[in-house]
Amino acid sequence: MVDFQDKTLICENCGREFFWSAEEQEFYAQQVWSEPKWCPICSAKKRAERRQEKRTEEG
Secondary structure, three states: OOOOOOEEEEOOOOOOEEEEOHHHHHHHHHHOOOOOOOOHHHHHHHHHHHHHHHHHHHO
């Protein structure tokens, strides 16, 4: 069993620090996801852009 601890990461997109809780780390591990590279703000903006692109393509 891994002992998860809260930590601070640096967003690769904007350079801001962001908090990654032990609970989030455990959830990511259960989903077999890698550590986030982008902060929640940049991630949300990217998701919104993708949704908009999809809507535009569907016309």
